[in-house]
Amino acid sequence: MLLHCIIIIVGLVLGATEGDICKGTTTSALESHVSSNYPPKGGAEAGNFTQINGVENFSECVKACCDDPTCNAAFFSKSKCLNIECVTDDGCSPDHDKTLPKAILVNVRTVAETAALHTSHNVSTDEPTTAPPSVQHLKNVTCEFGLQECGENEECKMGEEENRRANGICVCQENYSRDSSGKCVQLDTVTLTSAEKKSSVVPIQLPAHTTTAKSPPTTPKPKIVPLTVSAGDSKILEYPEDSTKLSAYAIPEPQPGETYTYQWSLVQAPDGDEKGQTSGMDSPTLILTKLVPGVYVLTVDVKGDNKQGSATVNVTVMPEPKAHTPPVAVIKPSVLNIKEGTTGILDGADSTVDGETKSYLWEIVSAPINDDYKLVNSKASILRLTGLSHGTYSIRLTVTDAAGLKNSTMAAVNVEEEVDYPPQRMQAMTLFYEWKATDTDSTTDLEGVHEPFLRLKHLTEGVYTFELLVTDTKGQTSKDEVRVFVQTSLNKPPVAMVEHNFTTAKPQDVVLLDGSPSSDDQGIVQYKWTQLSGPNQAKMDNSDRVKASVENLIEGDYVFKLTVSDAENLHDSATVTVQVKSLSSEKPVAAVKAPRTVVLPVDILRVDGSASTVNSGKVAYKWSKSDDSPGAGSMVNGTDTAAVLLVTDIISGVYIFTLQVTDEEGRHDSSSVTIDVQPDPQSLNLVEISLDASIESFTEKHKKDMMTQLVLLLPPPSIGTAETKVEITGVYPDYHSGKLTVLFLVKDYTSHNQYSVRNGTVVEDQLKQKLQKDNELLGFTVSQIDTVVCQNDCSGHGYCDQFSKECVCEPFWMPNYARATWQGESNCDWSILYVVVITIASLIALMAIIWMCVCCTRRFTFQYNYNNRCKRSRGRRKHTYKLLQDIEQMENEEKLAKKKRNNITAGSGSIFLSETDMSSEEDTLFANGGKLNSNNFNSSADNFVKANNLKNKLRA
Incomplete structure (x- = not known):
């Protein structure tokens, strides 16, 4: 019915009954051009949209399209009229798969008709009525996709309605346009928009001699370029602040000679006559003064040459803080008289605080001697006293509000000692009971007023006092009173609970949020579900019920909030996170980026795996180093499980790092990278100085002073060198000796800011000569100077240990200790074989010399002794x-x-010789x-x- 009404209105507005839609046609023919509640199939890419201002209904929108020869379709939605210059006819056709309420789409003319009208509009009315050849050529020339049936610089393009067939139409290639002769020529200076690049027909420029029509041509409206405008962050003004400044800017900035106009407008302001004052409503900076408490919403519109943009900002002015009233503590009754063995009650519920939050604290200030009574439930509003000893108690109540303000009051409790009457024989008698309320205005119903037990009904909040009168048969009476404290039940706030966070996978359309675990002591009266965050605004049904359903979810994380309230508007909230991921059969792809070659020194080696791709969900990274890589190198700061790996303490060698990427479904992929770490080209020139100091005592000032002192100690640079600089590359402690080690390079700079590094061994020798006399010239005691890389050739008979800087000699070779002691340099000068031979020869020669000396000494001694004896015997008698x-x-x-002896032995007897046989002579x-x-x-x-x-x- 609505469609028929639209058709009738369009027909009445357009007038005639024959011809195209702009000239009027029959109702059945109009019906094929008008579509209701459907957007264009091409959406924003359907063509060039132009908004027509001052149009209030769709019939005027259609008429405006008819008046514009470049308009193909009229689109009316939300009281806005848009004329569409379509790229293709199919792009402006209604999209029946989508619905847009209260939207009307009218197809006024085809793309080919638009081009023909544009041409005829520019041709003089005196020309023949037949279309020129160029116009005839603009008609859709059918072609078969894949065959070269189109002309030069043309291509066969299929429309969406012809996807199942191989037929299409011939259109100009990209960056080509049809000229007046209908040929596709290259564009030299014209820049096509995205819509024009997709168009199969472009406006035709006629030759210069072509006459124009009598009616002036319609000038196409320029396309508005959107500006990105920012008005800054929203502001909150605390009392007493009541003024602020807002600044706006637009991107891109205006071109030279172009200016932007700014216009501020107030969208929302607090209620009341006084709203404040503004200054600079037409400038980039807006000044707000004398603001009143409330929320201000302001919008700034920025316009330039065919450029426009806007932005919105909020300003919240906080009200003056309310003066806080301290609490007032009240105890009822202030004096309580009870008997020993009974229960007493003190009520502090009538205490007042400024606000809702308050706390109670009961304390015993004084009590009878030897009484250690402890209060039970001392933080409640009502204090129950049971088992008190006879005497007087002073009890204090302290009330604290939410701001921490306190107030106290005292109450006295008098406990009378119970009288122990002696036993006596009494006759049985009847007692008569009579209960009555001392408050005459009480509305409480009393039942059993003449019974030992009184029943009360319809009690309200407050303190009731009842009197009991007991009378016996002889007319003797006794009275007593009792107080009843009636207090409203303490309402506890509800507890909001939702099911734990969960994950769902597309294409599941509906997700159920369940808040049934929530609870309240008096029942929940209201549920409210809201969305806090998410990749898009989800559609929620039953948001005011215990269970809500959510639709229109896309991949990402959503956070929903449940708020529950009870009858007294006490509320509580809980959140739940819903993770939506898409099911994909593709596994992740690991990608590693890193330099293939690295030259030391390098503090941190960075290996990037952030280019790895995962179709959906979260990704887990795991880095590892191959077994063939050097053992040095540490993965720091937990980056072995991050996208980017950071490695420190690397040395020269070939490192191989492997990254394994794993998605939430356990699928993984790996990628490796090989990094060749080359040694420092200046390592041979690095010099290290060992100082008798701790690294804690070495400051930055010491470091700068040392660089200056080293430059002064070194010989001046050679000819052609402008200056010498010392570059300290490292400061670290020696963990074995505890000494401080400083590494540095010496650079000689030329006048062209080029430098050469001085040889490390030369620097070592130069500094040793300077520091040999005084080793404290650098401000610290220098214990050793050496190159970082030991360059001692060890006399060609060994190698230098890089750790100890000592020579390790080859077999049969040994150091020259004399030279090592004198020059302080380790060596391997001596051959062990020669040393042994020379040592043995030296020992033999030494022994021969000693023997000769001994012999000479003995001869000299004997001759001396003989001569002495001869001298002593000269005066004696001669023998x-x-x-x-x-x-x-x-x-x-x-x-x-x-x-003779042999003969004697051979004889039979023995011959004995006497000593006298021998002469004494x-x-x-x-x-x-x-x-x-x-x-x-x-x-x-x-x-x-x-x-x-x-x-x-x-x-x-």
Whole structure:
């Protein structure tokens, strides 16, 4: 019915009954052009949209499209009229798969008709009525996709309605446009918009001699370029602040010679006549003064040449804080008289506080002697006292409000001692009871007023006092009172509970949120579900019930909030997170980015795996280092489970890192990267100084002073060098010796800011010469200077240990200790074989020299002693000596003696010789008394020995 009404109105507005839709047609023909509640199939890409201002109904919108020869369709929605210059006819056709309430789409003319009208509008009315060849060529030329049936610079394009067939129409290729002759020529200076690039027909520019029509042509409306406008963050003004400044800016900035206009407008303001004052409503900066408490919403519109944009900002002004009233503590009754063994009640519920939150604290200030009574439930509004001893108690009540303000009051409790009457025999008697309320205005109903037990009904909040009168048969009476405290039940706030966070997978359309675990002591009267966050605004049904359903969910994390309230508007909230992920059969793809070659020194090596892709859900990263990689290198800060791996303490070598990426469904993929870490090219020139200091005492000032002092100690640079600089590359402690080690390079700069690094061994020798006399020139005691890399060749017979900086000699070689001690440099100068030979030869020579010395000493000593004896014997009497027999004679005698002994032994008897047989003169042998010399002396001694031997033999 609505569609027929629209068709009738369109027909009445357009007038005629024959021709195209703009000239009027029959109702049945109009019906094929008008669509209700459907948007264009192409959406925002259907073509170039132009908003027509001042149009209030769809019939005027259609008329405006008819008046514009470039308009193909009129779209009216939400009281806005949009004329569409369609790219293709199918893009402006109604999309029956989507609905848009109160939307009207009218297809006024086809794309080909638009081009023809545009051409005829520019041609003079005096021209023939037949269309020019260019217009005839603009008609849709059908083609078969895949065959070269189109003209030069043309291509065959299929429409969406022809997806199942291979037929299409010939259109110009990208960056080509049809000229007046209908040929596709390249565009030199014209820049096509996204809609024009997709269009199969473009406006035709006629030659210069073509005359125009009598009616002026319609100028196409320029396309509005949107501006990105920002008015800053929303602001909150605390009392007494009542003014602020808002600044707006637009992106992109205006071109040279172009200016933007700013216009502020107040969208919302607090109620009341006074709303404040503004300044600079037409400038980028808006000043607000004398603001009143409330929320202000302001919008700024920025316009330029065919550019427009807007932004909104909120300003909240907080009201003046309310003066806080301290609490007032009240105890009823202030004096309580009870008897021993009964229960007393003190009520503090009438205490007042400024607000709802308050706390109670009961304390016993004074009590009878030897009484250690402890209060029970001392933080309630009502205090029950049971088992008190007789005497007087002073009890204090302290009331505290939410702001921490306190107030106290006192109450006295008098406990009368119970009287112990002696037993006596009494006759049974009847007692009469009578209950009555002392409050005359009480509306409480009393039942059993003449019974021992009184029943009360319809009690309300408050304190009731009842009196009991007991009368016996003799008319004796007794009275007593009792108080009843009636207090409203304490309402506890509800507890909101929802099911734990859960994950759902698409294509599940509906998710159920359940708040049934929520509870309240008096019952929940209201449920409210709201969405706090999510990738889009979900559609929620039954948001005011215990269970709500959520639809229109896309992949991502949603947070929903449940708020429950009871009858007294006490409420509580709870949140639940719903994670939506899409089911995909594709596993993740690991991708690693890192430099293939790294040159030391490098503090941190960065290996990036953030380029890894996962179709849905969260991703887990795990880095590992291959077994063949150097052991040095630490993964720091837990980056072995992050997308980007950070590695420190690397050394030269080949590192292989592997990244494993795992999605939520357990599917994983791995990728590896090989990094070649090359040594520092300046490592041979690095010099290290060991200082007798701790790293804690070495400050940045010491570091700068040391660089300056090292430059002064080093010899001046060579010719052509402008200056010398010392660059400290590292400061670290030696954990073995506890000394501080400083690493540095010496750079010689030229006048062109180019530098060369000075040789490390040369720097070492230069500094050793300077510091040999005074090792404290650097402000610390220098214990050692050496290059970081030991460059000692060890005399060509060993290698240098990089840790100890000492030479390790080859077999059969040893250090020259004298040179090492004198020069302080380890070496392998000596051959062990030569050392052994020379040592043995030296020992032999030494022994020979010692022997010669001993011999010379003995001879000298003997000659000295002999000379001394000769001198002593010169004054004595001379003895008479007899010549010794010749040696030959003695030998003959010896032989004769042996022969005789043999004969004696062979005989039968033994021959014994007496000592008297030998002459006494034979006991003494005399030598020649001639001059003695060393030879004579030795000969005489030998003769003397032989004579004694012969004598002994003869005796035997």
